[in-house]
Amino acid sequence: MxxxxxxxxxxxxxxxxxxxxxxxxxxxxxxxxxxxxxxxxxxxxxxxxxxxxxxxxxxxxxxxxxxxxxxxxxxxxxxxxxxxxxxxxxxxxxxxxxxxxxxxxxxxxxxxxxxxxxxxxxxxxxxxxxxxxxxxxxxxxxxxxxxxxxxxxxxxxxxxxxxxxxxxxxxxxxxxxxxxxxxxxxxxxxxxxxxxxxxxxxxxxxxxxxxxxxxxxxxxxxxxxxxxxxxxxxxDKNTWFGGGCSLEDCAAFLLTTVVSTSRPKQMIIDGGSKTFSSDRLVGSSEVSFGYVVDAPDAVFSKMNEEHGYIDLRNVREEFSVGGRVRIIPNHICVAMNLHEQVYGIRGEEVIETWRVAGRGKLQ
Ligand SMILES: Cc1ncc(COP(=O)(O)O)c(C=O)c1O
The missing domain is CATH 3.20.20.10 (Alanine racemase)
Known part of the structure; x- marks a missing residue:
């Protein structure tokens, strides 16, 4: 696939x-x-x-x-x-x-x-x-x-x-x-x-x-x-921003779809706090919920449960409904716990599908 x-x-x-x-x-x-x-x-x-x-x-x-x-x-x-x-x-x-x-x-x-x-x-x-x-x-x-x-x-x-x-x-x-x-x-x-x-x-x-x-x-x-x-x-973005790794060392991202561009200079993606978790960037006053790989100047500024708000005011790239956007989350450990399964890729190919067997195991 x-x-x-x-x-x-x-x-x-x-x-x-x-x-x-x-x-x-x-x-x-x-x-x-x-x-x-x-x-x-x-x-x-x-x-x-x-x-x-x-x-x-x-x-x-x-x-x-x-x-x-x-x-x-x-x-x-x-x-x-x-x-x-x-x-x-x-x-x-x-x-x-x-x-x-x-x-x-x-x-x-x-x-x-x-x-x-x-x-x-x-x-x-x-x-x-x-x-x-x-x-x-x-x-x-x-x-x-x-x-x-x-x-x-x-x-x-x-x-x-x-x-x-x-x-x-x-x-x-x-x-x-x-x-x-x-x-x-x-x-x-x-x-x-x-x-x-x-x-x-x-x-x-x-x-x-x-x-x-x-x-x-x-x-x-x-x-x-x-x-x-x-x-x-x-x-994740926290590790990268804290100097613990570089952007090239971030192995996990959320693939999302643009579901709305109804407001100017903003797009809505199909993932919010139930996809990313609400974790803010550690040690920063910046309010953002991940790094938008496909538009580094975009700001992932706000979330509802199933909606992610991406501020495009400083962005040259164009996005339209149906487009796909990759985002590196602030805190991968909690994001992982929100997903039933995850996919391992090489290049454009999906090689592995893993069930997150430990998700929700809190007791
Ligand atoms: C007791 C303990 N050991 C090890 C770790 C791993 O640390 P890190 O997530 O920075 O890799 C954690 C993280 O929360 C921890 O609570």
Whole structure:
């Protein structure tokens, strides 16, 4: 099938670009002796998780138990749930996953650790744990220092849990280029955390961090052993504008159709917040919802659920009803979660149709 035969709106992945992104990061991780455990919340497709592992990833990361259940289809040798899992029913399902593959869970409270230990005992399966530290985002994770050591000691005492080390998510650094100082602060903080941890006699097989904006600077974070980037497989306008990639590295776009040009200097496309998500550009006052590949000076200025408003005031290109427009979304991970299936292309040919098996898997 050719791209022109696809119904719109359609989420399309340029396979050549995606494969180049995957290879570049696999090579980077390998050359710096960093374990790569990519976060699959970006693509939510087991076949792509398999591709990541075939290229050298040691395993995969997920946020939810239901995503872990979906990713079992990719037969990961090693699965990390980088999210505190709370609640009996969820933990029963988590234990089922632990019977099928080597499972690690990141958590930040004695409560979560005790519940996990109880569930692991009931299921008679040992589960690995990473103690999560907050290195600046202010989301989950205990403070580095005494709190982190206390959490580590607590986990180490609990039966059926195997403490493997520390994890953190440096989501407060959105642009490595503009935030040089923050990378140095992060490195010093991680160095301090790991020194304290070792001094306390706690096991340290894994120090897990990493994000897409910081990706190619990961080797500068002292003591880091593992990275968990997610967005890098496709990249998006946020990654590009933050300096984490170039436009040529953006592998995913939305193919849309112009459905109306009734107002001068404006066109309406057949996708809005239910196609793109409402995510704004991070760290910018600009109100726009994606990059219009076919008219770089156009502004994707407004959305309703099924309508996208494209401001054409500064645009020379002409558009008419029925024309097709490609748009790179601001945030690909949430856009992906909105689509039942996505298409992989090479040139003008549609080569793959993947069901987004992990879409809507929130529990
Ligand atoms: C805990 C955790 N690890 C890794 C990632 C991947 O980061 P990125 O999307 O920047 O690749 C995320 C993203 O939200 C995350 O929350």
């Amino acid at each position: 050719r791209i022109s035969e696809l119904e719109t709106p359609a989420l399309i992945i340029d396979l050549d670009i995606m494969e180049r992104n995957l290879r570049r990061v696999a090579d980077y991780a390998h050359s710096h002796d960093l374990r790569l455990r990519p976060h699959t919340k970006t693509h939510k497709i087991p076949a792509l998780a398999r591709k990541q592992m075939d290229l050298g990833a040691a395993g995969v990361t997920v946020a939810k138990v239901s995503e872990a259940e979906v990713m079992l289809e990719a037969a990961p040798a090693d699965l990390l749930i980088a999210y505190p899992i709370i609640g009996r029913r969820k933990l029963e399902r988590l234990v089922e996953v632990a019977h099928k593959t080597r499972l690690t869970v990141g958590l930040d409270s004695g409560f979560a650790a005790r519940q996990l230990s109880d569930a692991a005992r009931e299921g008679q399966v040992e589960i690995s744990v990473l103690a999560e530290a907050d290195v600046g985002l202010g989301r989950v994770g205990v403070s580095p220092g005494e709190e982190l050591i206390a959490l580590g000691r607590h986990i180490a005492r609990l039966p059926w849990l195997r403490l493997e080390g520390i994890m953190f998510y440096p989501g407060h650094i959105r642009s490595a280029e503009e935030e040089e100082e923050k990378i140095e602060e992060l490195s010093a903080l991680v160095q301090q955390m790991t020194a304290d941890w070792k001094r306390a006699g706690l096991p340290l097989n894994i120090v897990s961090g990493g994000s897409t904006p910081l990706l190619f600077h990961s080797h500068r974070v002292a003591g880091l052993t593992e990275i968990r980037p997610g967005t890098y497989i496709f990249n």
